[in-house]
Amino acid sequence: MNVEDLRTLIAKAEFHKFLKVELASCDADRGRLTLKLPFDSAYTIFADAGTYHGGIVASLVDIAGAMACTLIKGHATPTANLRVDYLKTPARTDLYADGVAQRVGRSIGVADVEVRDADGTIFALGRGTFVTTDPNPPLFADR
């Protein structure tokens, strides 16, 4: 899967009309990518403080982790589980999510995600398991 395919895949998701996440870079061979989320007060708990809602950070982890596995497999790799450790609350800043596939097997893959700002301050550590079996027949109904 190349960078344009991945960009198209990310752009297609309906929720991403709200969560305007962009593919900043990717390395398909190594299963690495960086997403960028430009700050928008719509993503916050408190608009005045500009502090991000935990659900937005979790969404970034979900997308970056799944896409890291998808890069390697070349097909959809639905999220089986997701874990996010919140280290520090980001406020009024663009976010970057660096995703990397740690291992991609026949049944499942594991990917790590760091959520940070442009300066490298890490706000959250994410990890997830993704289903890597062939999606034909579709996996959504019975993983």
Add this chain to the structure above:
Amino acid sequence: MNVEDLRTLIAKAEFHKFLKVELASCDADRGRLTLKLPFDSAYTIFADAGTYHGGIVASLVDIAGAMACTLIKGHATPTANLRVDYLKTPARTDLYADGVAQRVGRSIGVADVEVRDADGTIFALGRGTFVTTDPNPPLFADR
């Protein structure tokens, strides 16, 4: 914290202008509550299939878990970490998130969340750790 206080707290979050999550019921003494999320195609990956984005489900788990601990403590209990297991992808249905505080200590609390439809079909299991120390001074900068 009573039901009206909790309803007000949930309504205040800026992100919840998009994620129109409502407090369906709560039992403050037991640290239990149910959130309702009416279906909206803006929450989906594929608008035509109506399949929910994983980030929306994770957001529900985050809110329901934090609010379960907040009910017991009477003050904000920021999310330390969040885990979501996706069992089945919900599609075109209102979602309910049942949160329950499993244990609330001096430093941290643990809450469980089930995400289901009105018929009781479970789509995701969530669990999280929440910071329960007094938020004065504010916890956000250094948990």
Add this chain to the structure above:
Amino acid sequence: MNVEDLRTLIAKAEFHKFLKVELASCDADRGRLTLKLPFDSAYTIFADAGTYHGGIVASLVDIAGAMACTLIKGHATPTANLRVDYLKTPARTDLYADGVAQRVGRSIGVADVEVRDADGTIFALGRGTFVTTDPNPPLFADR
């Protein structure tokens, strides 16, 4: 898989010569089982206080979760990931681990485990993902 097969499987593991975990009961159709671990000071951090080591509790979660999925599938279901929330440190007491398969699909299963004493005091909540694909060819080298 019946109760005798499961008992044999548990007894075979080399580590279980030390961790003398016993199958207390099981319901193969529902993917439920209870393990019992009789207290032994060899399982503790501090022998005098009799407080269990976290690794022993994690081991119980691992075994109970994997066995719950194995009951349903009838073959080995290796652990993909494991999560344990420690609510309270058990001391000088026999432990029971109740495992239940929450969902068992073609690729993965999810099981929950509660670790408690005979009176029902819960010490830890566990959850894990288990690989449920057929183990022929063997899964260990490449899940």
Add this chain to the structure above:
Amino acid sequence: MNVEDLRTLIAKAEFHKFLKVELASCDADRGRLTLKLPFDSAYTIFADAGTYHGGIVASLVDIAGAMACTLIKGHATPTANLRVDYLKTPARTDLYADGVAQRVGRSIGVADVEVRDADGTIFALGRGTFVTTDPNPPLFADR
């Protein structure tokens, strides 16, 4: 906390008479350490194949993560929760667990652990939350 204090602390745990884990190195200022576990068939599922039991790997993650936070704080930091992703089953090999404190706050800390062999092959990724509040009064009964 210096290397000798940490070595003493690890040696004191009763369970470690069985799990003969050794402190290979540590950097107290950075909250980093490496544990070594010499292979012993007592740690396996199948003695003939020499494949490690998941509970042994989880125990290493627990110890390395807690000790990384303890290095920074200078006092006990009990495990609040633990997560282990099993990438590959180690067999007949000494194991090393590299623990690093990712963030240590007033209430909780987060540490990462990699379990590998001497050649750097990674078998498991671990992460945990540890209670960092002062242990006087003791935290064990009510975290």
